[in-house]
Amino acid sequence: MTKLKRFIPAVDWLSRYDRGQLSNDLLASIIVTIMLIPQSLAYAMLAGLPPQMGLYASILPLVAYAVFGSSRTLAVGPVAVVSLMTATAVSQVATPGSPEYIAVAILLALLSGLFLIAMGLLRLGFLANLLSHPVISGFISASAILIAISQLKHILGLKVEGQVLSDIVPALLQGLGATSIPTLIIGALSVAFLFWVRSRLQALLLALGIAPHWASMLVKAGPVAAVLVSIGAVAGLQLADQVRIVGAIPQGLPPLTLPPFDAELWGKLLPAAILISVVGFVESVSVAQSLAAKRRQRIDADQELVGLGAANVAAAVTGGYPVTGGFARSVVNYDAGAQTPLAGVFTAVMIAITAVFLTPLFYYLPNAVLAATIIVAVLSLVDLDAIRRIWHYSKQDFAALAGTIVMTLLAGVEAGIVTGVTLSILLFLWHTSQPHMAVVGQVPGTEHFRNIERHQVITSDKVLSIRVDESLYFVNARHLENQIGKRVAGHTALTDVVLMCPAVNMIDASALESLEMIASRLASAGIRLHLSEVKGPVMDRLERSDFFEHFTGQVFLSQYEAMHTLDPEVTERAAKSVRTALKQVV
């Protein structure tokens, strides 16, 4: 039972389910459903897929996540960035609009699901950490801009293909003359209305005396209002010939689908599936963790991988496309009081009812309105403030962010994310390749040793003490050799060098080799090398090697002990009153 609980979290919370939770979950699911219906249709359109696939991706995947996921309140389904990535990946191997395009999108969900499950079972969740915050932030902002611009075609009523700015923008500009005026009016009104809802409605409702909780829920229903009003307008004003509409959506439950095995195609799609999985997982798990923390619950990253993987496999077998946990809808779910993943199951049931009975309702829904909901939703993802903050905090992080944004916009989502990861790893390695090193001396009147460039300290002519502020490993091992060589060169009176290691968390085999090299080079110049303040785990490992068989120096517990042993005159001087000591230094 405990084991079952570990692999199927639902076993745990279902066994303690009660009536109070039920009513909370039901209410939350109704609100999420209202939000999810227009989103599902819109994101399917963004992915280049028929609208019903958005609904299909919002039924069984929710149930699968409810069973296997570890978050109580995460709401999964189609999301903007993953939909864009799906469009990019699928259009590389199939023609948009063709039956193959649909089949490949379904296959992508399967590959993505299998990859996520494999990562979870192999406990490889840490790989997702390779996506740094600046890379994700830059990627999401750039993708949002890319998505918003790509949706302009629906607002203008134009036909434009392409996944990168250099394809989309010229095509939009060329097509401007053919803009459909009724479409533009509907689209522009929708965008304006949705922006107004997002920025002003809540304040207005509060001013009208509506409770904050309900005001915030009503704001989320804005897209549904736009959808219903525009359907009414198109039908009433008989605009169906002049604006592109969603049209007939097949009624019924999702079909059962099983993507065929085609080794070549699987191989081609795998890199895209991996990127989609990792990006989706990182986004999803950070939402899940934020929400869990508020109620002091825990998220298990590896279980999340399995949960999201199961959701994607569920999407693949029921005619959907890649899904993940959505930020906005999860927050709504949480705020509406969802207690357990059963809220997701109720949402799935309501979406299924929609798919079976309500799709004729959307016949007259203009694509421009769906595009408007996408544009307003994604523009809130553009985080200029994060860009500014990262610029001020660290130029290195900013470089990774800028590289990601530029490559995402110019070369597409896949090139963007790969560039970002590579850049951030190389920049980190570069940063640690030149660790901060300081020659230290004793602070008069204390047993502390500090950087001679920052403090008035007492130093020895015979003993050089160098503190290194970084783990020692292959990327900086040679730098250490150089630096010590440089600092020793010319010091003719030198008899001892002490390497002070309080911030050295690791010494790998390369650094060990370098230390031996340094020791032997110093020895051939008649100088002994010593270590001080070596951390426990680092010392344990050094003792397991044959390092100390050749090492002729000593290992001191403290730098004070080192100096006291090697040049007691210094520690004596430092022990005298600060004034006397300072005089002697001058």
Place this chain on the structure above:
Amino acid sequence: MTKLKRFIPAVDWLSRYDRGQLSNDLLASIIVTIMLIPQSLAYAMLAGLPPQMGLYASILPLVAYAVFGSSRTLAVGPVAVVSLMTATAVSQVATPGSPEYIAVAILLALLSGLFLIAMGLLRLGFLANLLSHPVISGFISASAILIAISQLKHILGLKVEGQVLSDIVPALLQGLGATSIPTLIIGALSVAFLFWVRSRLQALLLALGIAPHWASMLVKAGPVAAVLVSIGAVAGLQLADQVRIVGAIPQGLPPLTLPPFDAELWGKLLPAAILISVVGFVESVSVAQSLAAKRRQRIDADQELVGLGAANVAAAVTGGYPVTGGFARSVVNYDAGAQTPLAGVFTAVMIAITAVFLTPLFYYLPNAVLAATIIVAVLSLVDLDAIRRIWHYSKQDFAALAGTIVMTLLAGVEAGIVTGVTLSILLFLWHTSQPHMAVVGQVPGTEHFRNIERHQVITSDKVLSIRVDESLYFVNARHLENQIGKRVAGHTALTDVVLMCPAVNMIDASALESLEMIASRLASAGIRLHLSEVKGPVMDRLERSDFFEHFTGQVFLSQYEAMHTLDPEVTERAAKSVRTALKQVV
């Protein structure tokens, strides 16, 4: 003048050259020449090139390095591993034995030279650090095995093509029946003789009363003895029809060559040129540093790049192929008393004289003898002891080493080095992705805080103190969130968490985001987050960000101060006598 000195080190040492240095340099150059002639011929054969190219690569490149290099004693020229890498790279684009093959090898030297110079001018020497010690060690050992096995064909008198074990070994086994017995006898005798020279001769000479210095020099002349004796034997016994011999080598100075520009070919060769450059540089610079340290001289890595780059460009314009600093010959040069790079110039002059006048001497030289010198030389590069030591020291480093060896043997030198670098970076990131974290408590009777799992310490129910032993950056930021979430979960009495950071050398933007996330999640659970013992540079950077605008906790200079402020009862208890304190803990 100072500026000129910086870019052309020769300006410096030439201006202070004297007669004593001259005689030392001359003597060293004679000994190095004797060693270099058979090596040049042999390594050219290993690279699949005509023997004179080995000589050409040992003339102008030595002069170029003497002008631009920063080491006083490094001896450059063709070396075993780079020759193998050249053979691998060139045979991918040209047929061995064809004129194109020779042209491509020359071009490879040019590309390699330009790349090294560019790295040096852009001060990108740190990129070479991506080659960790286990990767280089594994790569050299595996290459040596590959080279030794590939040379067996010359010992057996067989024709065998291929650059990887899976090609060479089956071809050797199939050809065994066609072994040339005279060739095998000469080859086997040469191998036996050279092993004997290497392992026993020095002791014998010492026993005969020869001075250690001269004994060691005589040992280095072993290959020349083998060459002369075998030439005599083949000529005297008229074996030229039965064993493959070097044959006619064109007499004369190196030709002037200029590889034509062919964008496609350059693009194809560039990755190989980069690998050859980096491997050659890493090997060379470590020899140079070891020798420089003995005389308290300094090596400038970026200047070394320029020096080796100039040497390779020089090789390319005079019909040579990629060169680098050789380990054995540099040590011989140093031991023979070389004082300045002028020793290299003298060596170049003597090799030039050889190329002009002495090449007919080598007509009867059997290829089997050259193969024997290669085999004996490279087998000493196989470092089983390093493999054993790395296995004991760190399984992570061993994994990188094993991956490099296996891939080098099975898939060739390029795959081997790329696998090694990728593996070692990923393993390092993986290592830092789960930093050591310890809950700490106060050691009774002191102001120190230690791991509660290792020491008898006093802890607080209200204040949780966690020490993290790693820089905080994107790869471990999420782990930190998880760990703190995990350790806080369930502690209902908790009011404060203190993150103790004495070993945190860096907090990047991702980790900053995580810290803010942790603080806000803890806050929503009614817990405050504090920091203690934050390093100066890390604090500087945090203060530059808006972190402290939202941060509601405190930053304590010491963990003691943190505990004394947040839960003085603990520090009071600890201040009491150790005995009383221990009783209270129990």
